[in-house]
Amino acid sequence: MISLAHVQDASRKLEGKILRTPIIRSPTISKMADADVYLKLENLQMGGSFKVRGASYKIQSHLSELRGKGVIAASVGNHAQGVALAARAAGLPATIIMPVWSSLAKQEATRGYGASVVLQGASLTESIEIAQRMADSSGQTFIHPYDDLEVMAGQGTIGIEIIQDLPDIDYVIVPVGGGGLIGGIATAVKALRPQAKVIGVQAAACPSAREALLAGGPVQLEETEGSLADAIMVSRIGDSNFPLLRDLVDRIAEVSEDQIASAMLLMLERKRILAEGAAAVPLAALLGSQLQLPKGSKVVLLISGGNVDSLLLDRVIRRGLVNSGRLMGLSLCIEDVPGSLRRLLAVIADRRANVVRIHHSREEKDLPLGQARVDLELETRGFEHVKEIVDALKGSGYRMKIR
Numbered sequence: 001m002i003s004l005a006h007v008q009d010a011s012r013k014l015e016g017k018i019l020r021t022p023i024i025r026s027p028t029i030s031k032m033a034d035a036d037v038y039l040k041l042e043n044l045q046m047g048g049s050f051k052v053r054g055a056s057y058k059i060q061s062h063l064s065e066l067r068g069k070g071v072i073a074a075s076v077g078n079h080a081q082g083v084a085l086a087a088r089a090a091g092l093p094a095t096i097i098m099p100v101w102s103s104l105a106k107q108e109a110t111r112g113y114g115a116s117v118v119l120q121g122a123s124l125t126e127s128i129e130i131a132q133r134m135a136d137s138s139g140q141t142f143i144h145p146y147d148d149l150e151v152m153a154g155q156g157t158i159g160i161e162i163i164q165d166l167p168d169i170d171y172v173i174v175p176v177g178g179g180g181l182i183g184g185i186a187t188a189v190k191a192l193r194p195q196a197k198v199i200g201v202q203a204a205a206c207p208s209a210r211e212a213l214l215a216g217g218p219v220q221l222e223e224t225e226g227s228l229a230d231a232i233m234v235s236r237i238g239d240s241n242f243p244l245l246r247d248l249v250d251r252i253a254e255v256s257e258d259q260i261a262s263a264m265l266l267m268l269e270r271k272r273i274l275a276e277g278a279a280a281v282p283l284a285a286l287l288g289s290q291l292q293l294p295k296g297s298k299v300v301l302l303i304s305g306g307n308v309d310s311l312l313l314d315r316v317i318r319r320g321l322v323n324s325g326r327l328m329g330l331s332l333c334i335e336d337v338p339g340s341l342r343r344l345l346a347v348i349a350d351r352r353a354n355v356v357r358i359h360h361s362r363e364e365k366d367l368p369l370g371q372a373r374v375d376l377e378l379e380t381r382g383f384e385h386v387k388e389i390v391d392a393l394k395g396s397g398y399r400m401k402i403r
Helices: 004-014 027-033 051-061 078-090 104-112 124-138 149-165 180-192 208-215 242-248 257-271 277-287 310-323 340-350 383-395
Strands: 023-025 036-041 071-074 094-098 116-119 141-143 171-175 197-203 251-255 298-303 327-335 354-361 371-379 400-402
Touching: 004 051, 004 149, 004 180, 023 149, 027 036, 027 257, 027 277, 036 149, 051 078, 051 141, 051 149, 071 078, 071 124, 078 094, 078 104, 094 104, 094 124, 104 116, 124 141, 149 180, 171 180, 171 277, 180 197, 180 242, 197 208, 197 277, 208 242, 208 251, 251 257, 251 277, 257 277, 257 310, 277 298, 310 327, 327 340, 327 383, 340 354, 340 371, 340 383, 383 400
Parallel strands: 036 298, 071 094, 071 141, 094 116, 171 197, 171 298, 197 251
Antiparallel strands: 023 036, 327 371, 327 400, 354 371
16 A cells, blocks of 8 residues: 555655646635535646656656656556656657557547557556566566555645645545546545545446455456546456555445536636536536535545546536427428428527427328427526427417427
8 A cells, every 4th residue: 555655755746747736716616516616626737638747747746767668558548648748758759559449639649749559459457467478578567557555646636736725725636447546546635634524436337346346356347438538447456456445445436427517617607617427526516416515625636637528528518408408409490381490499589499400201100291390409498498489389289399
């Protein structure tokens, strides 16, 4: 296990090599949560996430022996970019094994930081195994994304910064994937402010931390794909991380995909902060019903990264709008005569809804003669507004399907 001394050593060695990211207070989120809420913005870190901290400390701790050999790592994206940046800063070659399904944007970002990218493995677990074998045969040093004491100590420097900036903090809420981030942060926070509570949050689709705590040790879950929080979809927490998770973390919460999407949208709209899915889980948990923190608590949410693919971001925004009742879809039939579409749109306009998309068709096989189908997507103010629109349409004689 690591100690505060290890994290403090990492803090000294990383000075000037990483960004000391800001902590900002959010009046909006504070009001929503009935708490005093601050955001630790690791999305502004080099490479767009906290990962460069652990990778840099690992490399700086073994710099002399790495000369001429370089490093190798496996990652879906954030750790890849962190290792690539840390290796480039140290003048070392880096090879990154990424699963074959890794996003093109993250592949190109990793190459842009100077690393060689190899696409091998159907899952992160498989890519890690491949990278470890390659390291054994090549003499390169393998940098594990989370199950490594020096990597964990590097991530723990975030905890030191939090306590330095907010020495009277009550709660620190941290995303949990493999356990390296929360293990490092909890080590620092609990040593410097023992009364502070450290809460971990994971995606409900991959509750590896919860299952490990129930079983008394790391357990292997089935590999899961498709979560918005892909950076924390780790099917087995690290062996080195588990004791810290067990001994120092006060609670583990879980959030759904809809909660993650809504939190990402809230951060983007209210704070103009681009947070990836894994980085949004602390906010999702805070605004959900599971934590119930005491009124007025001083809380830090760790916004762990901001690497979101552009195409995914569009889907996240739409999903968040639907979940909050601000985007609704409906399908209905109207008479195929002049003025029918105008009358339909007049009902919608009278309720001050905005038509985002419209599709009008009279040629579908299941349509009766003399009928046309209209599919609408409307911008709305919330669920009460949605109900008002539906009631108005029903009152005007329309039958519809809500999508």
